[in-house]
Amino acid sequence: xxxxxxxxxxxxxxxxxxxxxxxxxxxxxxxxxxxxxxxxxxxxxxxxxxxxxxxxxxxxxxxxxxxxxxxxxxxxxxxxxxxxxxxxxxxxxxxxxxxxxxxxxxxxxxxxxxxxxxxxxxxxxxxxxxxxxxxxxxxxxxxxxxxxxxxxxxxxxxxxxxxxxxxxxxxxxxxxxxxxxxxxxxxxxxxxxxxxxxxxxxxxxxxxxxxxxxxxxxxxxxxxxxxxxxxxxxxxxxxxxxxxxxxxxxxxxxxxxxxxxxxxxxxxxxxxxxxxxxxxxxxxxxxxxxxxxxxxxxxxxxxxxxxxxxxxxxxxxxxxxxxxxxxxxxxxxxxxxxxxxxxxxxxxxxxxxxxxxxxxxxxxxxxxxxx
Amino acid sequence: xxxxxxxxxxxxxxxxxxxxxxxxxxxxxxxxxxxxxxxxxxxxxxxxxxxxxxxxxxxxxxxxxxxxxxxxxxxxxxxxxxxxxxxxxxxxxxxxxxxxxxxxxxxxxxxxxxxxxxxxxxxxxxxxxxxxxxxxxxxxxxxxxxxxxxxxxxxxxxxxxxxxxxxxxxxxxxxxxxxxxxxxxxxxxxxxxxxxxxxxxxxxxxxxxxxxxxxxxxxxxxxxxxxxxxxxx
Numbered sequence: 277x278x279x280x281x282x283x284x285x286x287x288x289x290x291x292x293x294x295x296x297x298x299x300x301x302x303x304x305x306x307x308x309x310x311x312x313x314x315x316x317x318x319x320x321x322x323x324x325x326x327x328x329x330x331x332x333x334x335x336x337x338x339x340x341x342x343x344x345x346x347x348x349x350x351x352x353x354x355x356x357x358x359x360x361x362x363x364x365x366x367x368x369x370x371x372x373x374x375x376x377x378x379x380x381x382x383x384x385x386x387x388x389x390x391x392x393x394x395x396x397x398x399x400x401x402x403x404x405x406x407x408x409x410x411x412x413x414x415x416x417x418x419x420x421x422x423x424x425x426x427x428x429x430x431x432x433x434x435x436x437x438x439x440x441x442x443x444x445x446x447x448x449x450x451x452x453x454x455x456x457x458x459x460x461x462x463x464x465x466x467x468x469x470x471x472x473x474x475x476x477x478x479x480x481x482x483x484x485x486x487x488x489x490x491x492x493x494x495x496x497x498x499x500x501x502x503x504x505x506x507x508x509x510x511x512x513x514x515x516x517x518x519x520x521x522x523x524x525x526x527x528x529x530x531x532x533x534x535x536x537x538x539x540x541x542x543x544x545x546x547x548x549x550x551x552x553x554x555x556x557x558x559x560x561x562x563x564x565x566x567x568x569x570x571x572x573x574x575x576x577x578x579x580x581x582x583x584x585x586x587x588x589x590x591x592x593x594x595x596x597x598x599x600x601x602x603x604x605x606x607x608x609x610x611x612x613x614x615x616x617x618x619x620x621x622x623x624x625x626x627x628x629x630x631x632x633x634x635x636x637x638x639x640x641x642x643x644x645x646x647x
Numbered sequence: 648x649x650x651x652x653x654x655x656x657x658x659x660x661x662x663x664x665x666x667x668x669x670x671x672x673x674x675x676x677x678x679x680x681x682x683x684x685x686x687x688x689x690x691x692x693x694x695x696x697x698x699x700x701x702x703x704x705x706x707x708x709x710x711x712x713x714x715x716x717x718x719x720x721x722x723x724x725x726x727x728x729x730x731x732x733x734x735x736x737x738x739x740x741x742x743x744x745x746x747x748x749x750x751x752x753x754x755x756x757x758x759x760x761x762x763x764x765x766x767x768x769x770x771x772x773x774x775x776x777x778x779x780x781x782x783x784x785x786x787x788x789x790x791x792x793x794x795x796x797x798x799x800x801x802x803x804x805x806x807x808x809x810x811x812x813x814x815x816x817x818x819x820x821x822x823x824x825x826x827x828x829x830x831x832x833x834x835x836x837x838x839x840x841x842x843x844x845x846x847x848x849x850x851x852x853x854x855x856x857x858x859x860x861x862x863x864x865x866x867x868x869x870x871x872x873x874x875x876x877x878x879x880x
Contacts, residue, residue, distance in 0.1 A: 311803060312803065314800070315801050315802070316786075316793070316794060316802060316804050317794035434766070437769060441769055445798060455762065463842070466756075485756070489754050492752070494754060498818035499752075499815070500767070500821065504774065508757040509757040512757055589798070591772075591801060
């Protein structure tokens, strides 16, 4: 059994003082939600097992998904803030396979700016309590600002989706941008299909594809549908005819290079929008409102940096993402963000907004020991 | 002092492996009873031969239970995590060629590359209420190729225990990752390999286990590897 962190009782007291209710979730969880949400890459890092009936189970690798599932199952009212502190289990190269995490998941709060700011402040308070006197650096990103930039630059939907997916990974973003500047050559289509694509006749194209499916014994309903394939064929043809203009390209690069203290970040973004000749609309308004709400918590000035290129490559993060590290220690101590899509993906009947963070207590303990 | 060589116990792979060893001056004296799984090399009492299935050979090499063996590169990469820390490929043998490939239904006319598949996978959940499903026996290689090389995160692997190429038509998966030699099975099932969908060009290899061994055994292993390399050169 991993040593219970010495700081645990203080953290539980902190959660209570900040108005979050402790929640307990089972260690053994259905594996599918994790693999569905985080992707197959997680498979080699979790401890999988099977029930007698063949259902895939795992030791909880994190708390966010179990807490959300628990919330959905119990049909609890919102808004509600759940705090947790417990062991998680992952196959890791360094450190033990079982270690403690703590955090807060804030579900159903409709004032996003307030909830986002509170999440950052809660995480900061937790670390300040655990590592007294240690300077903390918060890095903050916002997926929705990036998406607003893509839309404002007039990029077609297909490209926006592709770039938004690569957000947060410098390498993938680079590759996607290279593809957009210089699209790969078109593949050869059967003559009849090429004709229909050129005409943009989606209905006839779908009919043609449905025929092909029938001939090859592929179900038109179990997987991709004829219409879906037709639509994307036409969209691809359209995308090839558009080139990313040099101005748009350099504007994107300029945006991604933005790094600014949070208290001036909204102004910097406004300056960027003005020089690029675009409007970032509600995304910028929401960003400013959040920045102001964060300022209201009185965190040390200059401790929070907005990094325009900072993101998480998971499709349920929708807005704020943040990380906190201690000055002079490379490893991230806290990861958090807004996941407005997650609860619907997990089966909630109506959309429930959510924001939360998680603390790597093993890393915190290591810093405390070394202090 | 002695070393153990693992050879495939069945089929063409066994015959071809025996030919290579004979050519290398290491003739395997096959047991009179083919059902026996141990043999020796003619004139050498310091080399033992164990006949195992090709996938067992990969895992035995990984555990260091045998010193070297003949198996497919695909099985080595699939069976062993961190394969190159545990074993090394001493010589590709020029037979047992097979490609591990990503194949989609031929009628997916809009999908020619992994980037296309990335687009499709990203929107799949929203359209169909489930992730894109990939049928395969090669989950480790699939996961490395999709997640690490192409940054595709959102898909699910469904383990397939046989006839993987039938999964899309059966509706149990959308695309497959499978092994192919001539591509004819894929074509017969109306599947098409993506332009950049070759994960590995595999062939049978002499593979050596990386582990501590007495100097005499190490020299013996080096000699076997050298002889085999020269025989196939």
